[in-house]
Amino acid sequence: MKIPFHKALIGEGEVNAAADVIRSGWLTMGEKTFEFEKNFSAYTGAPDSIAVNSCTAALHLALKAAGIGPGDEVIIPAMTFIATWEVIRYFDAVPVLCDIEKESFLISAAEIEKKITPRTKAIIPVHYGGEACDMDAITDLAARYKLVIIEDAAHALPTLYKGKMIGTIGDITCFSFYATKTLTTGEGGMITTADKGFADRIRRLRLHGITKDAWNRYSDKGSWEYDVSEPGYKYNITDIASAIGIEQLKRCDSMNLMRRKIADKYNNAFSKTGVLDLWGVRDRGECAWHLYPVRLKTGALKISRNGFIDEMKAAGIGTSVHYIPMYRFSAFKNTGYLPADFPGCEDMFAREVSLPIWPGMSDAESDYIIETVIKILERNKR
Numbered sequence: 001m002k003i004p005f006h007k008a009l010i011g012e013g014e015v016n017a018a019a020d021v022i023r024s025g026w027l028t029m030g031e032k033t034f035e036f037e038k039n040f041s042a043y044t045g046a047p048d049s050i051a052v053n054s055c056t057a058a059l060h061l062a063l064k065a066a067g068i069g070p071g072d073e074v075i076i077p078a079m080t081f082i083a084t085w086e087v088i089r090y091f092d093a094v095p096v097l098c099d100i101e102k103e104s105f106l107i108s109a110a111e112i113e114k115k116i117t118p119r120t121k122a123i124i125p126v127h128y129g130g131e132a133c134d135m136d137a138i139t140d141l142a143a144r145y146k147l148v149i150i151e152d153a154a155h156a157l158p159t160l161y162k163g164k165m166i167g168t169i170g171d172i173t174c175f176s177f178y179a180t181k182t183l184t185t186g187e188g189g190m191i192t193t194a195d196k197g198f199a200d201r202i203r204r205l206r207l208h209g210i211t212k213d214a215w216n217r218y219s220d221k222g223s224w225e226y227d228v229s230e231p232g233y234k235y236n237i238t239d240i241a242s243a244i245g246i247e248q249l250k251r252c253d254s255m256n257l258m259r260r261k262i263a264d265k266y267n268n269a270f271s272k273t274g275v276l277d278l279w280g281v282r283d284r285g286e287c288a289w290h291l292y293p294v295r296l297k298t299g300a301l302k303i304s305r306n307g308f309i310d311e312m313k314a315a316g317i318g319t320s321v322h323y324i325p326m327y328r329f330s331a332f333k334n335t336g337y338l339p340a341d342f343p344g345c346e347d348m349f350a351r352e353v354s355l356p357i358w359p360g361m362s363d364a365e366s367d368y369i370i371e372t373v374i375k376i377l378e379r380n381k382r
């Protein structure tokens with residue numbers, strides 16, 4: 001059996017919606033995008049949703065709206081995708097790396113507070129795997145130190161925190177619709193905010209800083225004339241992607257349920273192995289389950305994490321590692337960060353493997369994954 005690490009659940013609804021846009025002759029941002037944004041706001045409860053072409057673009061625009069400039073410090077977890085870091089560097093600002101908690105894989109308010117200096121301007125909490133950070137504590141901290149909260153919710157649709165949808169808590173929240181995410185448009189992203197000032201500026205900046213609905217300038221509803229208030233970016237999404245997003249959003253809950261069922265099945269089987277540490281998700285019903293990370297108890301095994309990945313590959317199963325802590329990249333060579341300062345990230349990185357979890361996985365496929373993991377572990381127990 002061959003099981004990829006990820007496979008998107010795309011049905012006839014998505015295929016037909018994309019085909020209809022292509023047949024319409026209007027392929028870039030237009031009515032479908034505005035419908036997608038409206039539906040996204042209705043789904044999350046966020047007052048404003050602005051669609052863009054990636055979560056990286058969303059994070060960039062969020063930092064721009066927050067007024068980040070050269071020398072400003074922005075606190076992020078060291079255990080995240082590199083996009084969370086690089087957008088800060090776009091401004092010649094300083095990304096300040098923070099360790100994660102060993103069991104939740106999330107940054108805590110206590111760790112963040114240790115990193116706050118007079119130059120700190122913002123925090124980017126990352127909801128790793130689709131589990132919400134402790135937003136009450138982070139919001140309280142941000143209020144005390146007057147910091148902007150930009151949530152990296154690339155993994156967190158749908159994620160609830162104490163009954164509130166992620167997308168309605170921080171000042172600005174950024175979602176990803178990349179190929180492997182819980183809702184995909186191939187490439188894409190969404191920004192949500194309750195701040196009208198942020199929303200208006202981000203909406204302008206995603207399309208060159210143009211002050212009017214320039215997307216509309218070629219239709220009979222629009223006008224050729226427009227102004228540019230400041231330099232912007234070419235970050236708009238297309239109507240083809242938005243049409244796919246509208247269809248995906250309709251099944252966001254059912255796809256989440258499919259992920260949850262796989263997670264429950266895995267938890268049940270893997271808790272009995274004795275050689276895996278499972279993810280300490282606080283409330284399993286509220287997690288987006290973008291990832292299913294396990295950590296090998298390497299002391300009890302003859303096999304390393306990399307050896308385990310190789311054996312899974314030989315059995316036809318794709319896996320991944322989330323993440324390489326960023327201070328280990330060569331881009332960080334002269335930044336002074338030491339692995340020893342990040343015990344949470346180091347423990348995770350040494351032992352973590354992400355197993356396939358995607359909606360549409362058959363029972364036979366999840367059974368095969370479970371059997372294979374257990375066989376590899378049994379064969380390699382000390």
Ligand SMILES: Cc1ncc(COP(=O)(O)O)c(C=O)c1O
Nearest residue numbers: 054055056081083154176177178
């Ligand atoms: C935590 C996190 N942040 C940001 C991104 C960037 O998302 P995108 O590929 O949509 O730019 C990703 C993508 O993998 C991610 O996992």
